[in-house]
Amino acid sequence: AQTVTQSQPEMSVQEAETVTLSCTYDTSENNYYLFWYKQPPSRQMILVIRQEAYKQQNATENRFSVNFQKAAKSFSLKISDSQLGDTAMYFCAFMPLNNNDMRFGAGTRLTVKP
């Protein structure tokens, strides 16, 4: 069974600085998708960024980028120029190519300090 591990329960960063959230996963699959979701306090969880495992190029969405290391089964999220609105729980998720069984990590609570 696939598992997703987020080893940092809580992190904080100063506004305008850069922070990296870690995620590792365990799978025997070769093709799959990886996601980072953001859940602001008392608000809807939204997709931040996704990565296709068969693409070597790291995904980027504005201030958000990933460092995907397939051999190491690592998928970290980098947030540049952190903003107060980035304060949220961040969940890493894994989904095999041929089914919709999405697995989530336990989350990292990120606080951006002014």
Added chain:
Amino acid sequence: EADIYQTPRYLVIGTGKKITLECSQTMGHDKMYWYQQDPGMELHLIHYSYGVNSTEKGDLSSESTVSRIRTEHFPLTLESARPSHTSQYLCASSPPGGANYGYTFGSGTRLTVV
């Protein structure tokens, strides 16, 4: 704004009561999911549906039941609520062939059973 709606947002109810958590989406998505989310824990899939009249249990054993009579509606029912059911319940959906683009989540229902 959310295209998937959950009601109520918060519910406090006594032990033994029957409750139904509502989830509706306006996107025409065929696949819908219910997750249970506890603080510091990964999201656990408790039910999913691939379309009308299709319902399956997820990994996490749950005493709840679901139904899918209409594409847009996926309610979750607890026949007899217990304090162990206290949790946040998240509903999500994905389009045909589009789960690899991520799920759309509702804002959740935070249930407290006293």
